[in-house]
């Protein structure tokens with residue numbers, strides 16, 4: 534795998550995330566094509582782009598879940614694929630699909646995660662109760678995860694990802710299927726987390742939310758980064774949605790087709 538072209542200059546802060554020439558192929562398709570992603574430490578960063586742009590695949594390679602075909606990724610200056618254990622100890626992940634231990638209660642899930650992370654039992658119990666309360670899950674703490682709603686699943690998964698107080702959080706579509714009340718709770722928790730200097734990187738299709746929350750944005754299209762930087766720079770004088778449509782090109786499928794659709798057709 535290729536090396537980083539240069540280490541940060543002396544005095545230059547080490548970014549929370551930095552990838553160089555990251556590539557992932559699935560058969561003949563290059564899903565991620567030489568991606569150089571940078572996220573400064575302490576950012577609330579959005580990774581945006583159309584369906585199939587390569588966001589999930591990129592996040593999976595950065596968090597040690599998927600081996601890249603080429604290139605490299607660093608989290609807090611540590612090479613993910615040279616020292617995956619060190620990186621995994623420093624990051625929290627809310628992956629796509631949310632595979633959880635369904636037959637545990639919410640509280641048991643947190644206690645179990647804490648034990649896996651090697652946190653002392655009493656400390657885990659203290660943090661678990663606090664997270665359950667902040668996430669509005671205290672009343673459902675003894676319910677099995679399999680019986681949780683979509684929003685409750687996101688909240689317990691976020692609680693599990695935060696339990697070991699990671700330096701950086703990677704969230705794949707954290708607000709998908711979450712009601713506005715629960716979304717507010719998630720936002721409050723994440724804002725508090727970044728205010729203390731930790732980093733959040735999340736993928737989303739909800740541009741209004743990215744615009745409201747993020748101070749840093751990376752835009753992907755067809756496996757590549759097509760824009761990246763402070764939100765104000767990427768957005769310019771338009772909304773983020775308008776900027777995104779310009780960057781990735783509005784999909785024009787023409788006037789033809791679907792003539793059968795609608796009540797006026799036979």
Ligand SMILES: Nc1ncnc2c1ncn2[C@@H]1O[C@H](COP(=O)(O)OP(=O)(O)OP(=O)(O)O)[C@@H](O)[C@H]1O
Nearest residue numbers: 559562563564582583584585586587588589590591
């Ligand atoms: N395991 C896989 N096997 C084959 N192709 C895959 C696999 N995972 C992803 N792909 C392909 O790689 C491309 C990028 O997928 P990816 O899930 O990273 O995109 P995305 O930007 O997260 O999309 P979305 O916004 O729809 O979640 C897509 O064309 C997808 O079909």
